[in-house]
Amino acid sequence: MARRYIARLLPKGTVPRVYIFCTLVQAIAFIIAESYTLYLIKMSHQATLKSQWQVPDIQSAVSASVTTYVVYSALFIMAQCYIIFLCGEAVATQNTIQVIVVVLFYFVCLANSVTRYISMFVWPSLAAHMFTRDNNMFLLQVTVVAMYCIALLALVVLSYKLKKDVGWSVFKRLGADISLHRAFMWHQCLVMILKMDVYFVGSYLIQMTALILKADDIETWLQITVFIPFCIVVIVGAFYALAGERRRLMIVVATCLFLSIGYFIFKIARVCDSDILNKPGDPYADSRPFFMITIVVCMLLVIATGAISIMSIHNFGSGLKEAIAYDKLRAKHRKMYATDKTTASDESAQLMDDQGLSPRDRFALD
Template sequence: MAAASTWQRLLSAVLPKGFFPRLYISSVLVLAAAFIIAESYVVHITKERHRDALASEWQIPGVQQVIATSMSTYLVYSVLFILAQVYVIFLCMEALAHRDVLQAIVVVVFYFVQLVYTTARYVAFYVYPGVAARLFTRDSNMHLMQVTVVATYAIALVALTVLANKLRKEVGWNVFKRLGADMSLHRAHIWRQILMMLLRMDIYFIGSFLVQMTALVLKIEAPETWLQVTVFIPTCVILVVGGFYALHGEHRRIMVAIATCLFLSIGYFVFKIYRVCRPEILGKPEDPYADARPFFMITIVVCMLLVTATCVASVMCIRNFDSGLKEAIAYDKMRARHMRMFSSEKEQDEEKAHLVPEPDAEARTRFALD
């Protein structure tokens, strides 16, 4: 019984209250750990096949270069898949730290995008394989792992969508109790939560875009490399950090500037789509996007959609500034802190033990009326 009580207290400390929040967070953590193990094994198989290719009859210099470039592409995207699961765990822990389980629903969107990525990887390996991908056509371990990962993402996406719908109703009622019945305040809170989720997604996907550009495409001697390092990366960091700062403090001018920069950045991503798909490099040996093109196009489209959605959510949040939401959130935090300071974690039986002691059997017999 003591062990069960200790385990119950540990679960209460780690997981949020309620059946569906606990089930949702536990499922996400288990799935993230499973995907990290699976992608680590894919990385191991990729390295083994690259080593076998270098030691086999693939000794033509041009072919060796193509294989090395393709293997680097596969490894980079497998590492990005692993980092995506680490980031999912971070999102769940961050949601628990702020007692805001609604933020964990963004995992559903993450898993949908990851399902698209892994499906594109399966197509690139087994439907339209390139020179390097032909090394894996007869590899049963790689085929089994990729099929398993795609199927698990699909099943997890359906299950988490159902749980997220249940979670939305439960969290919605908690927000209603915390903020009251003012519908304008609830609309402002919903847009605030949407913008926070979009900014968190921007961190990973824009960072993923920068990693792909730096590791797979850009060269040290190219001017575009230094332009990205000195201008684009710092600008992205400033926009994301500034977005969180302006949202929490309701700084209207900063948010207007950020929304304007986000709107202008859509043109940059349209330009990158043209650069990736321009006719003069398609099918050429020096094509820098040879094996990375499907993944790179998915990343650019996702980033462009996210930036557009973030711009729209920023405009909606600007309209809701000075509506009383900032003060309501501050009051809710103060009330929660006050309740934590004066709440007791003792069991009900322990509390009874410190009250007036019950009379013993002899006293009850002596003063009995019957």
């Protein structure tokens, strides 16, 4: 019974199953590694508090450094959980664009792991010197970087094979209509990049809230009352406008995205301000390299989201909305009546009438 249930959950085909298996193994390995990193950070902090570093300012800097590395280790664990979700959904929906984006996601994780190694052992801050004599931490960070390189290489190979394996599925779903294929490609691109926005903008907000903002700073309240609600409304609005092909709402979303570029440019200038750079009380002392990566990635995602939103607007009204609705209807019909993909059934006509789809919409996907 259990074997049958597991078999139903697993994707069909050798390549998709190997892809999911490798993703799970890699994610579990990274989660264990990051959990051990958190343990070593805690032990290093305790050892530092008992050492000769009894100067209050140094103790405060050490505590801030520990908080920084704890937050980023937690974000790395969240990234692995999100990658599992993206990979599983990519295989389930046979979304080749999402498969490619997962590789780019892994590359960003690799860049962050290299940055962490550099910030701990190559150019450590005053507080980060507590890790320089920790051989376990050194070996662990080298291992994590090597693991990311191996995982990225394996994911590239599997993604290429998976792309070839499921690449023709879109033709089976959309037929030979080139304009419909083009519209569907931009639709998938926008959905995928919005999913990236959810993680990276969320990661940016977590970093700002946990590491940078202070209760007595006006920027904290602007962040809570303006920027966070703005991000949520724009991302939700983009999903809503795309699903219903609401042209005016999508134009408003694209405009808001392009205007927000100025905010990220301001934040880059703020982080790199010479008045606080490597000065006492620098709020970005240990988080600056990680924070810069996040800001740059968020800004590039915002630009890409705005540009792809405009491309998607041009495809509204091309019949893609009806084609996607029929594709979902047909999948529901097959599951309900247990029909084969090549089997026609009289019930589909009634189901289409119930959903308000005309007969011509059916041919877009046949």
